[in-house]
Amino acid sequence: MQEGSGRDLAKAALDAARAKARARGSEPGVRRPGRAGQGGAPGGQSPARRRWSGPGADQRDPQPLGRLVSRLAVQRGWREQLANGQVFGHWARLVGEEVAEHAQPVALREGELTVRASSTAWATQLRLLQGQLLKKIAAAVGNGVVKRMRIQGPTAPSWRKGPLHVSGRGPRDTYG
Numbered sequence: 001m002q003e004g005s006g007r008d009l010a011k012a013a014l015d016a017a018r019a020k021a022r023a024r025g026s027e028p029g030v031r032r033p034g035r036a037g038q039g040g041a042p043g044g045q046s047p048a049r050r051r052w053s054g055p056g057a058d059q060r061d062p063q064p065l066g067r068l069v070s071r072l073a074v075q076r077g078w079r080e081q082l083a084n085g086q087v088f089g090h091w092a093r094l095v096g097e098e099v100a101e102h103a104q105p106v107a108l109r110e111g112e113l114t115v116r117a118s119s120t121a122w123a124t125q126l127r128l129l130q131g132q133l134l135k136k137i138a139a140a141v142g143n144g145v146v147k148r149m150r151i152q153g154p155t156a157p158s159w160r161k162g163p164l165h166v167s168g169r170g171p172r173d174t175y176g
Contacts, residue, residue: 083145084108087137094140095133111147116154123153
């Protein structure tokens with residue numbers, strides 16, 4: 001066993017590796033080219049088998065969750081349903097707190113948003129604000145998701161009870 005400092009041992013190991021490289025006929029410090037049929041990559045490894053991505057961006061690098069979900073939504077054809085869900089899920093943020101207190105989205109089909117107002121006065125107000133509301137929704141969710149709005153007032157109570165019904169206007173003493 002050889003006695004000496006760590007520096008002396010490292011120098012001896014380096015000298016032995018250089019001597020072995022010279023005996024092989026290659027220049028010390030230079031890797032030999034890949035073997036035949038291995039693609040010629042350094043160390044004899046084919047580029048297809050390489051497992052690290054290197055310094056540039058690569059699809060194998062970790063991706064933000066939002067980007068992955070967005071890509072999945074496009075691939076599966078969910079983009080329209082997600083946009084529709086945003087209109088319902090973020091209604092108060094889209095139209096403002098005051099409007100959201102008095103109006104709720106009911107349905108969104110083929111670009112037409114049906115909104116039910118809490119009173120006839122609010123239904124009239126929403127009809128006047130319709131252009132501004134469409135712009136706000138388009139800015140937040142995207143153009144073409146909501147193309148037009150149908151505004152409905154409150155519904156009257158139904159007097160229809162049970163499986164049988166007699167046609168007519170209903171009770172005339174209250175709503176006549």
